[in-house]
Amino acid sequence: MNEHNLRCLLTALQEGKCDVEQTIDRLRLLPYEDLGFAKVDHHRQLRNGFPEVIYCPGKTTQQVIEIIKRLLAFPGNIIATRAEPEIFTAIQNVIPAARYHELPRMITIERDRCLYGKGTILVISAGTADLPVAEEACLTAQLMGNTVERLYDVGVAGIHRLLDNSAHIFRAAVIIVVAGMDGALPSVVGGLVSCPVVAVPTSTGYGAAFGGLAPLLTMLNSCAAGVSVVNIDNGFGAGYCAALINRTRAPQG
């Protein structure tokens, strides 16, 4: 263990077994993180209930299982994103606590049900085709200890569906807006509320949607201030951002 090494080194200095210059030289060579940096990282996870996250594409099923096993040694929730059903089938045998969420293709292992977020995170989606991404955002925020509400299928082509739910919208502490095609919904929502809005473009749509480029540009150019954007289809990233915004900001060590 690294801190142990550091302690040995300093004890040696204290006990006169080495001098200051030798200690400095050794410290130069000790990796930075051994001085506690990684521990801060570790503290952060314990304190905030942040789940460790595994992005599955490009990893073999065996690799995913290995990583999950190692994470199980620590407390906290575990999320695996973009997991094909085959991966879950394999994991299920080894880790019975794992659950699969078909729509967002996520595997979750929930072990910490504390609420770390102080307000409600509202996830709004424009169309039914945006649901997988919206659900990825919801699940991520939930497993990071937040109360999540959903408001789905309220695209701007029928603005009344959105306005009908203004009470919902005004209550939220953070809002995630998921939309493909024209990606216009975050601008409208951002103009209504005074809480932060995290916008997620989706690859929903065809033709000049260019795989999500159209709603991405729309959202980046939102004429409503207070809207920031994450990558196309990145429901996880939006849920994570919203959770960071929503949690009690205790001072960091």
Next chain:
Amino acid sequence: MNEHNLRCLLTALQEGKCDVEQTIDRLRLLPYEDLGFAKVDHHRQLRNGFPEVIYCPGKTTQQVIEIIKRLLAFPGNIIATRAEPEIFTAIQNVIPAARYHELPRMITIERDRCLYGKGTILVISAGTADLPVAEEACLTAQLMGNTVERLYDVGVAGIHRLLDNSAHIFRAAVIIVVAGMDGALPSVVGGLVSCPVVAVPTSTGYGAAFGGLAPLLTMLNSCAAGVSVVNIDNGFGAGYCAALINRTRAPQG
């Protein structure tokens, strides 16, 4: 004159000066348009009060004046688009009836004030920076014989500004929506009304607006059906389309 040539040819046949085969051979060589095609074109202008339009960039002031002079020989309104003030100064001396419109940089000569459009064309713009393009659309539609109403600065970031004017919006026969940045306004308007919406993206905005690419893609991907799109900053094109939609469609000869 072409029709004259044709008449001579046919008279020669009638009078036995040439035979059928010779006439067929001659007809093959006569340009198609001489048979009346251009005339149809001409009829169209007289019948519908369409102005002749001069796109100024790439033309010398002298060329613009020459074209206007030729057009003055025919009835109907005349529009010159994207005209720098210098061009107007030069034209003014020669053609006192010409008027300059600073915002849309248009020169107009109005000689036909008949109303050819049957309903009202409503031009909606999102922000103040979109005004030059919106005004180009308004003037074009007006000089093509339409009643035009304006509803400016009602971008989606303050959706209530738009909804406040729903009476206006519901009354229109055709709506032109001009917007830059996120270009979200046509989707909202298109979702409210059941008349055709012509959307015009503008090069307003910065960064990832990419000179109007962002609102263009937004509008092409509008989740509201009934929205069609013209080129970036093409207020003239939108006004022209709206005028075509709005006028009484008499059967064409």
Next chain:
Amino acid sequence: MNEHNLRCLLTALQEGKCDVEQTIDRLRLLPYEDLGFAKVDHHRQLRNGFPEVIYCPGKTTQQVIEIIKRLLAFPGNIIATRAEPEIFTAIQNVIPAARYHELPRMITIERDRCLYGKGTILVISAGTADLPVAEEACLTAQLMGNTVERLYDVGVAGIHRLLDNSAHIFRAAVIIVVAGMDGALPSVVGGLVSCPVVAVPTSTGYGAAFGGLAPLLTMLNSCAAGVSVVNIDNGFGAGYCAALINRTRAPQG
């Protein structure tokens, strides 16, 4: 029910159970749409014979069936676009009135055969590969109560094929032009006629067609005024736009 709530509130005021200020406060909180907005929407459908439209991608077969069932409770035609044959097979058992159109992959339920459009909508396509999109436009316009004519395979590389049919073209009230590859056809058609032209780029072609980007840009830059554009492969959108342009514009309530 919302209108019921409103009626209760106003009756309470009428009966002196609350005063004006209290009523105003309550009204502030009532969602806007409950005041009849959705009803206007509903009226619009009844009056114009617009079909309700279901975009199938991203929806499960069961979801599509549920939506169709709910729509069947109201009069009017029903369209489901981009429906895979499997979806139709499932629907057929439940809703025998449904028909499948293989080329445009559309499911239609026709219950209203009234003619709402006053002129003929002409759908022109450039090549045989554009037929699915062209047919989507035709069917959409037909189910919205329009007389539709087809003029297929008249691309600009053989301009005489188009000119041969000028009588057809001049008769139309609205023209939809569907073209991939160079997308040049709308410019030529737009230069011939004085009715509105709705252009649809298709993803037909290869290489530098870039999935329809080439014809999209061509059409947006059409040197013929009077041409507006919808999204790549969006035959439905073009049919819908054309139907809006073509119908008798009764004043809206």
Next chain:
Amino acid sequence: MNEHNLRCLLTALQEGKCDVEQTIDRLRLLPYEDLGFAKVDHHRQLRNGFPEVIYCPGKTTQQVIEIIKRLLAFPGNIIATRAEPEIFTAIQNVIPAARYHELPRMITIERDRCLYGKGTILVISAGTADLPVAEEACLTAQLMGNTVERLYDVGVAGIHRLLDNSAHIFRAAVIIVVAGMDGALPSVVGGLVSCPVVAVPTSTGYGAAFGGLAPLLTMLNSCAAGVSVVNIDNGFGAGYCAALINRTRAPQG
């Protein structure tokens, strides 16, 4: 005045001059916003100390002055962004309280010095060329009532400059990272901290930076979760987002 109209209508009902059904019909026609929507909007500003913001490009100096004058009638700070020095010179004569900030080209009128944000907003920039955008973010956040700290010129090419300031970084409640060229800084910062990071790409750089496209894409693809992105050079938007995240979220009326 709208509320006045509403009051008249309800008084008529109360006084028996009209019945419930007539009142409902009238209410249907009254615009939604007149029912208090705009007022909620107004409340929001008063409550949160949000400045009103004027985006100058596309507005004449006279228009900017008119808008500022109207805003002066209400309390709160005023910001004008992307203001050329000429505009300020003209404003200065009329509104002596106005101040000009050369680097970010902003005009500010500070009238409310309350602190609405509960933590510190740290603005980090990669290079000296990013300073105008970074300063726009700082000023925006400050005028929205936040304590702002600056950490400039700490690009990833000299990662030790950044790590030297880790104490600073760990203390922040929200971090804005401004970077052009490779745009790599937000990924590194996002990996170090557990507070929300708002990333701003700048148009700094040349060649394949393509006016900020390169850092924009980098930031959207950040391998560190918790990073969201605003438009290229949009320092104002980043400052606004950070202020929304940082303020005490009182429940909204």
Next chain:
Amino acid sequence: MNEHNLRCLLTALQEGKCDVEQTIDRLRLLPYEDLGFAKVDHHRQLRNGFPEVIYCPGKTTQQVIEIIKRLLAFPGNIIATRAEPEIFTAIQNVIPAARYHELPRMITIERDRCLYGKGTILVISAGTADLPVAEEACLTAQLMGNTVERLYDVGVAGIHRLLDNSAHIFRAAVIIVVAGMDGALPSVVGGLVSCPVVAVPTSTGYGAAFGGLAPLLTMLNSCAAGVSVVNIDNGFGAGYCAALINRTRAPQG
């Protein structure tokens, strides 16, 4: 038949059954092509030995067979491009003369073996992966009556392979250069020769080749004059262009 109609009309005039004005009116309505335009087209084919070409994608096997059958009624070679093997299997049964070329996926029916081109067309390719496109060019040019030579696998990374064959290169009347990846070969060839060079970018390559965009841009920016470019992977187009350039230009009727 159209010419027949024309003849009847003129005979009627000759025989006094109608007068000149009536004839003019009838002529106005007769489609242009009926006056011989299509015949010119027909002549052109007979005179030059140009094959009729069928682009298979988007056509059913049955449609392709129908078109080929109709073309068989006229003399001349027939080409079907981008034909899957399944199409050929079906055709083979009906049209035994058809041959399939696996590499370029072409079906050819050769009935005219005259040589219409006066020089040799040399087809140069950079790598083995470019062969399908190069062969498409070769076959097209051959079936249009040209002597074709091949010079394959002489990419610029081994410039000596190209220079070794300078005798070949100097002898050609037209050169087609097919290259993917960096697309540099046409610039080098164009700098060596004084005959026209038609460049064909291919979608060979990966990553930043972007499906052929990279070599396309390279070729369009060729620093050697005398190089013109066709679409990505468009071997047919290159072969067709080269054949047009190479054939004896008899005056056109």
Next chain:
Amino acid sequence: MNEHNLRCLLTALQEGKCDVEQTIDRLRLLPYEDLGFAKVDHHRQLRNGFPEVIYCPGKTTQQVIEIIKRLLAFPGNIIATRAEPEIFTAIQNVIPAARYHELPRMITIERDRCLYGKGTILVISAGTADLPVAEEACLTAQLMGNTVERLYDVGVAGIHRLLDNSAHIFRAAVIIVVAGMDGALPSVVGGLVSCPVVAVPTSTGYGAAFGGLAPLLTMLNSCAAGVSVVNIDNGFGAGYCAALINRTRAPQG
């Protein structure tokens, strides 16, 4: 002189002053071109009357003058493209034979008026703004010894203007088509004729023309075979290509 060196070397071998192996070693070091390659190059210019061409941007006036002076030592025409008037003013004093062409910004020195091309090159342009590029093509072809005809302002929006001139069009041996905006003209022309068509996109147009990208893609995707494309605004390249196509192809040494 290189050939001289070679001769000396071989004479030394012949005279026994060195042996075969030494000669081989020397030959290895002699540059390839010294063996006559450059001479072929030189022959080509003399034989074909090709002008030497100077692309002015990025060169100082002095550099341009120096290059012209060196070229004057050889026979043949000289062209300098994209030359600002200032450059011409300076050149005029030194080289009185130079002429300036304002529209295409070209400097020409004509010393060889032989006709090397066997047919007529027809340059067609779509709009008046395309004239500078069209004229660059004309002048280039003329100075390379060709008869050039012009057919200007015949864009597809008025297809009859083009068809009116079909006699012209059918007579050409090579056609250059210059068009901006939608770039549709080459497709129509290419469909009419059976001679090679060289298409030149121009940066004429605005918005989604994206500096000529739109017509470039249109032309690359031309549905008419026989069309090849040169770079945006590259009138010189088109003229050069057309001249290569048009000249009598004598066998090359």
Next chain:
Amino acid sequence: MNEHNLRCLLTALQEGKCDVEQTIDRLRLLPYEDLGFAKVDHHRQLRNGFPEVIYCPGKTTQQVIEIIKRLLAFPGNIIATRAEPEIFTAIQNVIPAARYHELPRMITIERDRCLYGKGTILVISAGTADLPVAEEACLTAQLMGNTVERLYDVGVAGIHRLLDNSAHIFRAAVIIVVAGMDGALPSVVGGLVSCPVVAVPTSTGYGAAFGGLAPLLTMLNSCAAGVSVVNIDNGFGAGYCAALINRTRAPQG
């Protein structure tokens, strides 16, 4: 053999069987490479232990086998890149010495185990999904005679993982950095070291990663000097570059 031909020719001159002029004429026609150019090429391979490389896509299994067989006649290592397992299965039977590397899909035949590189090449990768590309780089460099070290999964989101290994990093003579998504790693590494860094973007990532465009642009805009870039996913190219940089540069013949 070519040199043989040359020797014969010169011997004939020496022996008086031909004269100098005849020899010059013959030399003109002899391909350039026959004079030793190809031999230099050959020498280079022998001297440096560079493997011959076969890029498999677009080649049939039979072609790959043929090329390998021919290469086996010469000494040196052989690499086949992007080889599907099927190709290896076929090769294995014929060439038992071949080995398959599943991750980078490479076939190698190692016959030369000399060390040509003087320092260590360090291959760093950001994430597990980058491993195939990183391994392609490693294997390429190894078979070109270099000592290769790996440092995997040290992306910038956890900068301490990288800094922990600074000893490794400082020791390297050349560093290859493989990264997808934000592509930020080469900037950080480039800022730490003073040896050349070759950056390889990968197509890892989704959405706005656009198939590797995002990390490609990031790397090209690296704010750390000393970083050069190869094509997306081009692990082979990076390994090859690094090997060229690392080897002892003996003077070339």
Next chain:
Amino acid sequence: MNEHNLRCLLTALQEGKCDVEQTIDRLRLLPYEDLGFAKVDHHRQLRNGFPEVIYCPGKTTQQVIEIIKRLLAFPGNIIATRAEPEIFTAIQNVIPAARYHELPRMITIERDRCLYGKGTILVISAGTADLPVAEEACLTAQLMGNTVERLYDVGVAGIHRLLDNSAHIFRAAVIIVVAGMDGALPSVVGGLVSCPVVAVPTSTGYGAAFGGLAPLLTMLNSCAAGVSVVNIDNGFGAGYCAALINRTRAPQG
């Protein structure tokens, strides 16, 4: 000074003024770089004669002067890139040793003339318009202690100009190739040599060169292995890379 702080801390531990745990806590807070990281950085500069480089755009003249002054306190050469003449005029008065290089717009202060590079760096450019970028590369490499040779105006359109200089090319230890337009030169050079090639695309060219995108993509897709690429117009980066490759790699501390 940081190391001083560390020494104090450790001495306190040695002297028993604090215990091990307190020291660990203090070490956690000490910035990483203070432990010697920056010193390594410093050593690197002294050892290798690397100049400090100032990128001028976005910096005021005063800022540039300040930075230069601070750098003058250390030994080594100083480079300021992209410096407008105005900046130099101001600097000249303060720092007489500064020299201005007009073509590459660089300011240099040369104080160390040692040769750190072991071979020759050859800078090849394609056209005269590429000279500013090529010269930036030359000067950078020279001031980093390298022998630099230039081979200019040898673009691939006249391949013999390049081959004529093969002796030059074969002698180089590292080659920088600068090219705009088609960017084909690095592929040809890379195919000739066995030393590393650093390619620099330039924004030279017009139309579809898209500001250097065309040659950038060409170079990234080079079919010659051993070519790596830097940003468009980044002559400095290429010179820096080449210098890193060329210098004697002493082991790093």
